[in-house]
Amino acid sequence: MAVKILVIGSGGREHTMVWKLAQSPRKPRLYCAPGNAGIESLATCVPINADDIAGLKTFVQSEQIDLTVVGPEAPLALGIVDEFREAKLKIFGPTKSASRIEASKVFSKEIMASAKIRTPAAQSFDHLAPALAYLEQHELPVVVKADGLAQGKGVVVATTHEAAKQAVRDSMEHAVFGPAGQRVLIEQFLDGEELTIMAFTDGRTVSPMLPAQDHKRVGDGDVGPNTGGMGAYCPAPLGTAALCEEVTKQVFYPAVETLSRMGCPFQGVLYAGLMVVKGLPYVLEFNARMGDPETQVILPLLKTDLLEVIEAVVEHRLDQLRVEWHAETAVCVVMTSAGYPGSYQTGCVIDGLPPLPDPATMVFHAGTARTGAKIMTAGGRVLGVTGLGKTLAVAQAEAYRMTRSITFDGAHYRTDIAHRAFACRP
Numbered sequence: 001m002a003v004k005i006l007v008i009g010s011g012g013r014e015h016t017m018v019w020k021l022a023q024s025p026r027k028p029r030l031y032c033a034p035g036n037a038g039i040e041s042l043a044t045c046v047p048i049n050a051d052d053i054a055g056l057k058t059f060v061q062s063e064q065i066d067l068t069v070v071g072p073e074a075p076l077a078l079g080i081v082d083e084f085r086e087a088k089l090k091i092f093g094p095t096k097s098a099s100r101i102e103a104s105k106v107f108s109k110e111i112m113a114s115a116k117i118r119t120p121a122a123q124s125f126d127h128l129a130p131a132l133a134y135l136e137q138h139e140l141p142v143v144v145k146a147d148g149l150a151q152g153k154g155v156v157v158a159t160t161h162e163a164a165k166q167a168v169r170d171s172m173e174h175a176v177f178g179p180a181g182q183r184v185l186i187e188q189f190l191d192g193e194e195l196t197i198m199a200f201t202d203g204r205t206v207s208p209m210l211p212a213q214d215h216k217r218v219g220d221g222d223v224g225p226n227t228g229g230m231g232a233y234c235p236a237p238l239g240t241a242a243l244c245e246e247v248t249k250q251v252f253y254p255a256v257e258t259l260s261r262m263g264c265p266f267q268g269v270l271y272a273g274l275m276v277v278k279g280l281p282y283v284l285e286f287n288a289r290m291g292d293p294e295t296q297v298i299l300p301l302l303k304t305d306l307l308e309v310i311e312a313v314v315e316h317r318l319d320q321l322r323v324e325w326h327a328e329t330a331v332c333v334v335m336t337s338a339g340y341p342g343s344y345q346t347g348c349v350i351d352g353l354p355p356l357p358d359p360a361t362m363v364f365h366a367g368t369a370r371t372g373a374k375i376m377t378a379g380g381r382v383l384g385v386t387g388l389g390k391t392l393a394v395a396q397a398e399a400y401r402m403t404r405s406i407t408f409d410g411a412h413y414r415t416d417i418a419h420r421a422f423a424c425r426p
């Protein structure tokens with residue numbers, strides 16, 4: 001009997017995970033909760049939200065799902081892995097206590113201090129007055145971070161003391177992030193190049209993925225407001241073999257060992273958000289799951305069966321698996337609704353989606369929904385179009401060739417994804 005797998009989530013990351021799992025030679029039977037209009041063609045979508053732990057558990061038990069794979073951070077922070085393990089259900093992802101490395105930036109700094117991981121200096125505050133007083137003396141720019149999960153909106157890089165204080169007040173006094181912002185970190189600003197490196201880990205062995213870079217700003221040339229991610233590319237030339245090895249040895253192993261020693265072993269995907277300054281990697285943050293849109297460029301380059309990797313992690317035998325990668329490149333262009341990341345309209349018909357799989361491009365759905373035979377926009381980030389190629393220039397051309405053929409009212413995308421790669425001299 002085919003192995004039954006449930007993927008939790010509904011974005012481009014989850015579409016990519018489902019798409020990759022569908023290629024497993026073991027032909028798994030795939031389910032996704034809640035999924036989207038693209039995932040539907042590969043998996044049975046079930047209308048259970050990603051943070052409805054009880055609902056997900058009931059579904060897994062009644063459908064006799066063999067393995068659950070968690071996409072987003074919210075169910076991890078709620079303790080889905082602990083609950084599933086208690087019920088003897090196989091699940092891929094870190095426990096609630098291990099996922100604090102993402103869900104609390106203060107905890108993450110404590111781990112880094114204990115593991116001697118290079119990271120910008122920071123001070124945490126639980127009260128408004130001392131935070132404001134501390135800011136007075138701080139050099140500019142300065143970075144203000146809400147401690148908890150804030151859907152990518154909890155960080156302000158302030159260039160004036162006034163703006164920094166406003167960020168602290170918004171977080172602590174006006175509680176714009178709710179309890180997540182009652183504690184803040186005030187952090188030293190680093191000027192460098194950002195890089196993402198993720199790793200599979202079973203709590204003992206670390207298997208790093210290829211380095212990637214994403215584009216957070218909404219507009220060409222990296223201008224305008226921050227978004228959930230407008231595109232990504234992989235491998236990023238900034239992530240040289242030497243740098244990746246250094247990050248494996250000086251970041252991932254110490255972090256994983258420290259978490260284990262503290263009684264919260266980490267199993268799943270550990271994401272290091274890095275700032276590379278004069279060739280030295282500093283950790284800005286850890287995430288406890290795969291990144292979006294980085295997943296849309298990394299998993300297409302994974303040669304090893306993703307199901308084998310996930311099982312090796314869950315069964316603590318990653319040391320026995322050689323994870324291999326294709327010697328290719330990938331570029332993902334995210335198509336968004338007009339107005340995103342501000343308010344935007346949904347329910348626009350999407351035209352030009354390829355009827356058949358195209359060998360050089362994949363269209364990963366994020367905010368989409370089906371109405372009859374039509375696929376409509378249903379979110380801010382709508383699609384992620386990934387092009388593959390021998391070089392980044394070819395992958396970029398493939399991604400844009402497909403992007404240009406897809407249309408919907410008010411569609412926006414950046415036209416310069418991967419531009420940093422072409423200018424990079426690591």
Ligand SMILES: Nc1ncnc2c1ncn2[C@@H]1O[C@H](COP(=O)(O)OP(=O)(O)O)[C@@H](O)[C@H]1O
Nearest residue numbers: 120143152153154155187188189190273284285
């Ligand atoms: N110390 C820092 N120096 C410079 N830029 C920073 C610093 N910390 C964060 N940033 C910027 O803010 C973004 C978001 O910060 P991050 O710590 O990754 O939090 P989150 O992803 O949870 O919003 C980073 O991708 C980076 O661009």
Ligand SMILES: [Mg+2]
Nearest residue numbers: 152273284285
């Ligand atoms: Mg980040």
